[in-house]
Amino acid sequence: MSIPLSIPNLSGNELKYVSDCLNSEWVSTEGSYVEKFAEATQEYTKAKYAIPCVNGTSALQTCLRLIDLKPGEEVIMPTLTFIAPVNAVRYFYADPIFFDCDNFFNIDINQLYDFLKKNTSYKNGKLINNVTDKIIRAIIPVNIFGNSLDIDALLEISDQFDIPIIEDASEAIGTFYKKNRHAGTAGLMGCLSFNGNKMITTGGGGMILTNDKKLGEKASYLTRQAKNNKVFYVHDEVGYNFRLTNVAAAIGLAQLEQINQFLEIKEKNFELYKKIMNNKNFIDIVSPPSYGKSNHWFYAIKINRNYHRNIPQIIDFLEKNGVQARPIWKLNHTQKPYKDCFHVDLSNANNLYDKIFNVPCSTNLSEESIMTVCDLL
Ligand SMILES: Cc1ncc(COP(=O)(O)O)c(C=O)c1O
Known part of the structure; x- marks a missing residue:
């Protein structure tokens, strides 16, 4: 193909950092580039915590685990999106429920508000979808094609209905709401993807963003096999092997510089x-x-x-x-x-x-x- 749709631009320090990483022999999930890339992402997005993951999908999966999504519960999301966030919900045997889009392709916030106002109630402190009689646990809005979400309007809905927002900002590193609020940093948590076709890439990679200390620390714990003691292999919870590798992070750091x-x-x-x-x-x-x-x-x-x-x-x-x-x-x-x-x-x-x-x-x-x-x- 002489003019491809979207290919990475690897013209910065990628090779230099990867060589350095290979020379250090720290090629797996431990190593200084993982920390450096996380810190640089934190600084760029102004999120208090940035947790590197193997891809955006695993970042979303971890966020849903962090809210303890249960089988049969519902998560609000747009029908118009790449399927990854939808699949992430189903990994928990929970149900995505689909909403329309606005003319910027993002979830239709007016429709969302109307629906929540007319068709939900609270039972034992839980938000119930009166149509299905199921518990609605979260909203996953997606920054389609990198377009900003109307964050203030979403946060108002989140507050009014007491429902957390997990922003799927996979397509949106470099997108800001009202100039200074980076995509993925307004809700309870947000996710980025560094897949090969994204704004910046690590080959495959993702990041969880949050301003909540407890969630940040727990995300880091869960994505590293929930290791309570590094030496003696103590695991108090079921964790995931979701942490980004040092090689990928070396590419990511060079990409973020550009x-x-x-x-x-x-x-x-x-x-x-x-x-x-x-x-x-x-x-x-x-x-x-x-x-x-x-x-x-x-x-x-x-x-x-x-x-x-x-x-x-x-x-x-x-x-x-x-x-x-x-x-x-x-x-x-x-x-x-x-x-x-x-x-x-x-x-x-x-x-x-x-x-x-x-x-x-x-x-x-x-x-x-x-x-x-x-x-x-
Ligand atoms: C909106 C959206 N969510 C999630 C993902 C999943 O990211 P990854 O491919 O890194 O798992 C992608 C893209 O790949 C995406 O476009």
Whole structure:
């Protein structure tokens, strides 16, 4: 593929730090780079605690363990998201319940508020979904394509209904709400992903963010096999082997050093796409919400309702011409394991589903490549 969708930019200190890590022989989960990467993430996001994990999915799983999610309980989430947070809920034999999205693709907060107001009650201090008679334990909003969530509105809901928020900010390192509140740091906990296609990568990796000391310490404990005594193998709880390796963290540290540069390029390229695309009447590039500063992780192109070509045709045409593009994820309420889960009206997500696709967005994308993509479109 001559113009790939999203590839990592490893032009900083990655090789240097990895060589140093290999020379130190600390290649597994102990080692100085894991600590350094966690500290750098803490400093960048201003989260009080940052706990490195093997990937974003395991970070989400750990957060749900930390709230002691039980089988049969429910977690509110958007239908329009990559499936990882949905699966994380099911690992506990709990049920995702699906909500619609707004025009920035994030969970529809007005719908969420209306639903909670009209259809929930409290029984023994627990929030009950009156429709299913099940306990609702948490809300997992997702920063889709790196778009900021409306944090104040979400926190109000969290307070009013006494329900914790676990932010899935996997796509959102570098995204800030109202300029200074980093994604994933407003709720009880938040998660980042450093998968290969993310803003910064560790190959595979993730991070739990929290401002709560107890949760931070427990997350660190659980992700390291719940080791109570390092020498004598005492484990008082069932833990996970979820800690990031030193090799991956070495890459992560080098990546994080470059984040401001990556953010600048992402924004510049977004503006260039926008300048060209938004002059067309059949196609638009979707702008992020004004209440936040987006990292512009993925650029979303929306086709006009009356346009005579559909997304598979467009993607196929681009592929044949050496440009990788991709459709939005199949909506989770239609995925086989989740098709029987409770959901509310999902008309906006259903409507957007076959109107949106993503175009190349790597930080090493040249202006010429962007022109090629736009010309083809
Ligand atoms: C919204 C969202 N949540 C969770 C994940 C899972 O992260 P990982 O692939 O690191 O497990 C991803 C991406 O991969 C994602 O896009």
